Amino acid sequence: MSWTSHHKRGEILRGVVAAVDERRDGLLPMDLPGVTETFADELDLLAALQLRWHTRLSGRIETELADQPMDLEEAVVRAWHGTADDLPGLRAVLDRYHALPVDEAMADALARARTKEHLTLAVMAGKGAFADAQCVQIGSMIELRARAEYEPAAPIVDRGPFAGLVDMFRSVRSAA
Template identity: 55%
Template structure:
């Protein structure tokens, strides 16, 4: 891949992400200009979206762990929610592809990506190691907690238009955490 092709692919991927976030319908935006020229097929585009999601999530986790080192799991959940709020359309596209299936090869690759992401969530939350057999299940429970927090957060994104309307989640402050620690 040439430098020009690399940059063009990045520009098109950014346009795809913008379209997915604006639409919020979970459909893969293959109609964005340039998609056919820089991505081989839908699987290539879906893989690029998955990689962008994973990269953004990983970076957010690192940042949240630096700011909130005492409660690792809460930091991981907060990072997942922040990433989903920044990329709701991408999350919707990935969730729809996982739920409905694309084709056997895409389903296998997405399944592997989900397992790796869940292992990362569990490891970064301090609940398991990457090679632990339970890491995927532990990561799934952390992801579930993050999804619940995202669904209850204020300002429901278009990708969550069908989510139940609830009161905005209250941000936990240092004082709240200290009170909780002293009460227990």
């Protein structure tokens, strides 16, 4: 992949993430300009989205753990919540295709990705090592806990552009 195509792929993927976050219908936006030219098929796009989720989740876990929490599992759950707030449409897409994969190849790829995510959750929560046989099950329980306790962040209200600082203060004061 050339430098130019790498950047184009990243740009298209950012557009896809923005679209799924706006739509929140759980469907892959294969209709967006450049998607079918950039990604081989639905599985290719879904794999890129899965990687985006995993990368963001891993980064959030690292951030939570950097604060040296006393409860590692709680930090991992908070990281999962933060990632779900950051990428709500992407989470909806992953959940939909985990539940209803379009074919066996997609089901297998998503199952492997979920296993790796569960391993990461368990290990980062201090509940085992990657070689532990029960780590996947423990990570699954951590994900279930995160989902059960999840309360989506309040939607951001677009107040429109402000003409200046005074207008911003007026709008804040009037909203109170």
